[in-house]
Amino acid sequence: MAVQNERGSRTIKRTVTRTCTYLILAAAACFTMFPILWAVSTSLKPESEVLMYPPSFIPLTLTFENYYKVLFQSNYPVYFCNTILVTAITMLAAVMISSHAAYAFARLKFRFSDAIMFAVLMTAMIPAVAQLSPLYVLSVKTGLYNTKLVLILIYAAWRTPIMTWLLKGFFEQTPKEIEEAAVMDGCSRIKIFYQMVLPMSKPGIASVALLSAVFVWNDYLVSSSFVSSEQNRMLSIGIYNYVTAYGTMYGQLMGGVCMAIVPIVILFICLQKQFVAGLTAGAVKG
Structure with missing residues (x-):
């Protein structure tokens, strides 16, 4: 009992x-979720209802006029396409460079490898603001200022060190015995890397790729410092066009913000399983 x-x-x-x-x-x-839901609610209200006091969470008059103005009466589609292009190329370039470097540091032990890895990681600790002035002068001297290429180069250079460090940990967790057996069968190091190591490291690669995409998508500092023309402007800067000296167009601003969230949400949904697996890969040893 x-x-x-x-x-x-x-x-x-x-x-x-x-x-x-x-x-x-x-x-x-x-x-x-409340701020996001409030943004969605505001984007579906007419401007007169947005400024109404006391405010209402549920729109009294449902309208898609704000989305129409953002999509067809502004340069928002240009900003959107620019951001997708820069984010995608940066993500691919950073993953390609960091994956090769990380595998070299994880498997090819050479002289001063640990010191070089530490130096690479140290570059990620330099404050971004401290790098703006020399990068600005360099971009102007090379003619890359106000181009998408300068954004891609800076973003990829900034993300590669930390991504290399993260991927190095994933590659070190892959069993060496599998690679040694492949070498005994006559496989080259390059073939082992592309056909065996990379497929086994998909969760880690998906994790660093997603983190890199979120960083580029949300960045304001670099995109505001190295681009000034409308045709090359990023979404994080273009959204501020709705904040003017005559007032803030809250409905259109929230409409643009809501649409800006969608690609990252879709990317996270597509990589969710790999991302979670990548974050928990090092939680249990053995």
Whole structure:
């Protein structure tokens, strides 16, 4: 009887703990999602209702006029395409460079390899603001200022060190025995890397690729410093066109923000399994 009572009390404690955990997680999710839901609500309101006091969370008059103005009466599509192009090329370039460098540091032990890896990682610790002036002068001297190429080069250079460090950890966790067996079968190091190591490291590559894409997509500092023309402007800068000296067009601003969120959400959904697996890959040893 005492055993049954003890089991019952444990079950009750477990149920209460689980319920409290779910309630806390639900409250945190609501707290996080509220600004996004408010932005969606604001984007579906006419301008007169946006400025109404007291404000209403649910639109009294549902309208898609803000989205129409953003898409067809502004340069938002140009900013959107520029951001997708720069983000995609930067992500591919950074993954390509960092994956090769990380595998070299993980498997090809050479003289001063640890010191070089530390020096590479140290470059990621330099404040971005401290690099703006020399990069600006360099871009002007080379004729790359106000081009998409300068953004791609800077973003890729900034993301490669930290991505190399992260991927090095993933490559070190891949079993060496598989590579040694492939060498015994006559496979070259390049063939082993492309046909065996990279497929086994998909979660790590997806994780660093997603983190790189989010960084480029949300960046304001570089895109505002190295691009000044409308045809090369990024989305993070173009959205601020709705904040003018005569007032803020909140409906169109929120419409542009909501559409800017969609690509990253889609990318995260597509890479969700690999991303979670990549984040938890090093949690358990062995």
